[in-house]
Amino acid sequence: MxxxxxxxxxxxxxxxxxxxxxxxxxxxxxxxxxxxxxxxxxxxxxxxxxxxxxxxxxxxxxxxxxxxxxxxxxxxxxxIARTFQNIELFANATVLQNLLLGRHTHRSTTLFEEVLFLPSVRRAERAHRRKVEEVIDFLDLQAHRDSLIAGLPYGVRKVVELARALCTExxxxxxxxxxxxxxxxxxxxxxxxxxxxxxxxxxxxxxxxxxxxxxxxxxxxxxxxxxxxxxxxxxxxxxxxxxxxxxxxxxx
Amino acid sequence: MRFLFRTDYNQDIDLFQFRLDRFWYGMLFASLATAPLWLDDYWISQVTYVAGFSISVLGLMLLAGFTGQVSLGHAAFVGIGAYAEAILMQRGVPFPISLILAGVLSGLIGAVIGLPALRLVGIYLAIATFAFVIIVQEVLTRWESLTGGNNGLRVPELTLFGLAIDQDWKFYYVTIVVAVLCFLGVVNVLRSPTGRAFIAIRDSEIAAQSLGVHLARYKTMAFALSAAITGIGGGLFAHKAGYLSPESFGLIGSINLLVAVLVGGIGSVHGAVFGAAFIAVLPQIIALLKDLLPDALAHQPGLEAGVFGLILVLTILFEPLGIYGRYRKLLFYVSIFPLYKRATFKRQKSYTRTERVH
Amino acid sequence: MVEFVQLTVNGIAIGCIYALVALGFVLIYKATETVNFAQGDLMMLGAFIAYSCIALWGLPYLVGILIAVAVLAAVGTGLDRIVLRPVVGQPTFAIVMLTIGIGTMFRAGASMTPGWGTETYSFATPYSGSTLRFGTVVIAAEHMTIILATIGLCAGLFAFFRFTKLGVAMQASSQNQLAAYYMGIPVKTMFSLIWGISAGVAAVAGILMAPISLVDINMGFIGLKAFPAAVLGGFGSIPGAIVGGLIIGVIEALAGFYLPAGFKDTAAYIVLLVVLFVRPHGLFGQMARKKV
CATH class of the missing domain: 3.40.50.300 (P-loop containing nucleotide triphosphate hydrolases)
Known part of the structure; x- marks a missing residue:
């Protein structure tokens, strides 16, 4: 098989x-x-x-x-994760938000917890962030962490998209x-x-x-x-x- | 220019990133808490109106500004919330519970309308919600046994834990507390996975889906949440108005909400407050200006609508991020004075974005 | 049975108005992917200008109509040039709100124009009051004119888009901007012209409707019923818009008579919601999806 x-x-x-x-x-x-x-x-x-x-x-x-x-x-x-030919990033969000979205399938909190922002949400967010930082280090994206996608050059966007795919593990x-x-x-x-x-x-x-x-x-x-x-x-x-x-x- | 030296992930997760922010929001809350002491009844009533209306605007902001779904039907949710609150109170349901139920009912109807609506894209959704508001308005008019139809519905006086809320300043506190809770809830959602999924749907549905975002579920959730918050705003509106009639909840009401979202600053939580303030303040400014204008113009019934339309058009043409966008630019200008360059915020040239396949 | 036929004919007449307004939406939407919420207000403007020419200045009926259509075509072209062109590429939401704002300004402007104001005016036509008889069915001349004029206008537009070079160039620009541009078609000018045509069609709709509904600044709200019509037709299809308009007109006429009060004004929207939930892209629309 x-x-x-x-x-x-x-x-x-x-x-x-x-x-x-x-x-x-x-x-x-x-x-x-x-x-x-x-x-x-x-x-x-x-x-x-x-x-x-x-x-x-x-x-x-x-x-x-x-x-x-x-x-x-x-x-x-x-x-299974993918990237796109013409880049499909979330243009009005930061690199960090884009990468955190890559963690979406690993979401562990419910809407109810999130509305109240219970400690469990904070814990989960910190864990996601740690994972995202690993990918940022792997692909050398430290400099762009807080930039909006809309302001990034094409080459960097391409890497961000790759990073986002990697964040899904x-x-x-x-x-x-x-x-x-x-x-x-x-x-x-x-x-x-x-x-x-x-x-x-x-x-x-x-x-x-x-x-x-x-x-x-x-x-x-x-x-x-x-x-x-x-x-x-x-x-x-x-x-x-x-x-x-x-x-x-x-x-x- | 402020820089943040991060030493902890919590700094990005926290509500306020800068110490200074904490200070300013602390000041804001302090002044809100003491307002009845140093503001007269007229202003308290104005602030109450803005705070209540901003809740409804916030609901629409969540949907239009953060999830990218256009709704021309949100006045219907204000109406559902308002009538539900009035009818529940008539039936003897105590206040905080009645308001929560009004929100839940709006949310449920929002989910029901959102569930099929999520197969609709862009303009089809706008028009479906437009049909929805007209139908709801007709139902409110015709269901006379429940709503009193065109004769209107008197809203029972508000009592909170046996305490009569019979003065402006008392209702002011009720409104402020509800508003702060709603805003806090929305900000919390926006800094967690659900809120990010909304933003993902707004910016690229295809990419959101490829990251595992269940489009149907999250769009329904956005619709329900948005309708519930708007409905809670409606519940407070019922008490503020004291008297409900169906014509307040039609297309014009929806457009007012949308204008508040756009003029306030689409895609920002602050924008909801700015937008609500704009809608509240504009008629009064026009009333003041009337004294200055030549008689022939001042007594035109269309003046207010005309100014309203003009501001809307100018905002979209020249400041797509609304009052909040302007405010950010101003802050930036001050913070890096005298180095500001116009080009910093120059809009990139954009091209027709098509949803069609050729 | 006679009653039914009579209602259907009346419905078709009103449906023609919806169809003409919907036609305007669709022309603009096909070309620029903008939904013009001011279409009904353009219609109102057209009716007022014709009213001024004919009733206030005493010009002959046809001359008044021609002037109104020409002025509106110019207004439409101007709108595209001045207001719509700068917002190309902005989200749908912003553009929808922009056209709503423009509509509000038109209404306010009309209410402030000397001689127009907020009153309601009747609008005499050379054929007012006469009727036509087909067996037991009686058709008012106003209704008959609407139907005939709509057929004429649609045939004219069809011929224009099919057989003239300009018409074909417009179609090309609507279908694929880039390809049209590369073929040397001045795409921007085409879009402005399409706006002009739409506004002209709206003026015709306003003038045709004036004798049966009177002229006032809020007559444009009737144009909102053209949305269900355009959506039923799939929003991208011109024949679809016309069929959609007729369906809405007939449903409304029948619902107003056979169903309890309240359904006359909502029938169109109920039908719209049902259709959208079954077929999210209208009866004749195609599934469109972004390419990745």
Whole structure:
């Protein structure tokens, strides 16, 4: 049994098969990357996993449990966190508030306790804060703790989003184009962080990415998609040289 | 400029971050507590009105300012709270309990209306709540056996633990205590996970959901909480007014609440008080100005509404964060004097935010 | 049975007014995602201007109408230029409140205008008082004009959006601002023009309604009934708005007669709530979702 598996997953929007009978399995501790030209259905697969779209066919299994029809918020509770291609942060809140929201699934207090702000709430808040500070240290976000997201540069927002996902203490992390919009230096940092997430935190990563140098530096295996269909699967170098993949990127 | 050197997580969790804040709020409470000693009845009655109305505004602020849901129907909750309070008191339910029940009833109706409403986005929600306020107003008018219909309903005199609240200053204390409790409750919620989840829903539903926020549950909760607080404000309004009739709780009432939220400063708890004060003070300022204006203009019945509309439009165009936003800028200006730059608060250019998929 | 047909016809006539106001909402909403709560007040303004031209200055009926529509179109365009453009990208809430504020100012302005004020005026038309007879069903000329004018106006608008270059450019701007802009369409100007058209349509609605409801500064509140109409139609669909308007008009006429008092004014809203709870995006609306 695989750690995470997608079986015959399909979704149609009108007449377009955005994801067409895709199957793959990810082992625990792996960095698994999905590549493909624009419109190949990479992000759609993420949206299917995090239950933003309803698949028209197939199954998604996580730790042996079928999560295909869980409500979206329950997917996170199982230990799957994600980031977004175009950054979906809470723009009118501070970095700290954003990260504390990452702790939402670990919420232990009831509304009643919170209205009165009983000592139990304070205790829980302190515990969340400690966890958040660990992540802040891990990703070097100390300088931005109290900044509003709306005032932060793009590169930092990208890191904050990653941090927020880590605050949920995920077992599986979905990264949607972690390097898009980052400069060379920031991309280098991202390479280190993804490696550390795998090595130090032991989190399994599925990633959608365009930057081939980043892909080959961090990935264990790569899946190439075109028009919603898988065309190659294997080690980064192999897939990059695969004739179908070359054709998909360069045309006939 | 004030800096906070943090040595403890509690400093971020506490109600007041700065020692100075504690001092100023202490002063505020001291002056509120002693107000009847140094203010005459007219001003006490004004402050009572502002405090009571600010509770209702706070309810809407929680929903519109912190959860990002527009409601054109909140006057209905003021009405439900007010009528519930009056009818419960008529039936002999003692005061603090009747007010709590009025709040609970509003909250329940809020949850019922919120439950289906959470599938609605943006403008659909606004219009559904708009339909709600009109229907509630009609029910209040037609259910004559309970509400007295258009003849109105007399609110029984308030007694608290056998003590008649028959003077302005006594009711003043009742209102202030209720208001402080409501504000404290809301601030507490806002600094705990539930409040953060509300803010998350306001800023990005998709991201909130991907962090495990159960959208339906939290939106219903926000709706219920907001309706309950607004209803408690309504209960106090019943006693302040002494006499209820359905026309006070229509669309215009809802719009007044929304204007208070916007002019006061959307997304801030302080804004609820500023907004309520604005709504209370504006008619009086206009009445004073009337003496200064030329006769032809001063006696126009539309003057007040016109000024009201104008201020609303100007606020949205030039100071989207309302009075509270202006107040913050002023504080900032003073604190870093003379280094203030206009650009500090310059708004970023924004583009049409679409909820549609192309 | 005759009674039923009679009520239905009256309902359709009122429904046409709702449909025209709803049409204005939808045009603006499709283009700019702004809901214009001042639409009813634009309608009031149109009726007052036509009233001034015809009753106060003695201009011929049609000339009065043309002037009112032209003035309102200019007002609509101006509103977009001056007030709405600076708030592009602000939350829906702020924009809704902005249009409510504008509506309040229009009402206040009308009440302060010499010759208008807070009184109620009747508005004579060349066809006032005459009726048409179809068997046992009697239709007042005012109702018939409303129905015919609505059909004419809708056909005109349809042809405009379908067959003229300008109309197609407007549709393009509504559907995808960026793509339209890249194709060289002056999107901002298109939006202003759409506001102009909406305001013009509102003026027509006001003028058509004037003979049956009289002219006063609060006549715009009738425009609020156009919300249920627009929502029933899905808020993004022009045919939907028209069908929605007719449905609301007919339901209201029938409810006013067959149901106890109180339902006449609330029927539209009850129907609206029921429809929204069953189909959150209206009868003809599509599910829209943000892309991530």
């Amino acid at each position: 695989s750690f995470f598996a997608v079986e015959n997953l399909s979704v149609r929007f009108g007449g377009i098969r955005a994801v067409d009978d895709v199957s793959f399995a990810v082992e625990q501790g792996e960095v698994f990357t999905i590549i493909g030209p624009n419109g190949a259905g990479k992000t759609t697969i993420f949206n299917l996993i995090s239950r933003i779209y309803e698949p028209t066919g197939g199954r998604i299994l996580f730790q042996g449990v079928d999560i295909t029809h869980l409500p979206a918020h329950a997917v996170t509770q199982r230990g 995920p077992k599986l992390l979905l990264l949607d184009e972690p390097s898009s919009g980052l400069n060379v230096e920031e991309t280098e940092d991202m390479v280190f962080w993804i490696r550390d997430i795998k090595r130090l935190l032991g989190i399994t990563v599925i990633m959608v990415e365009h930057d081939m140098s980043l892909v080959s530096k961090v990935s264990d295996r790569v899946l190439a998609l075109n028009y919603g269909k898988p065309i190659a699967l294997g080690a980064p170098g192999e897939v990059q040289r695969h004739p179908e993949v070359v054709r998909a990127y360069l045309g006939e």
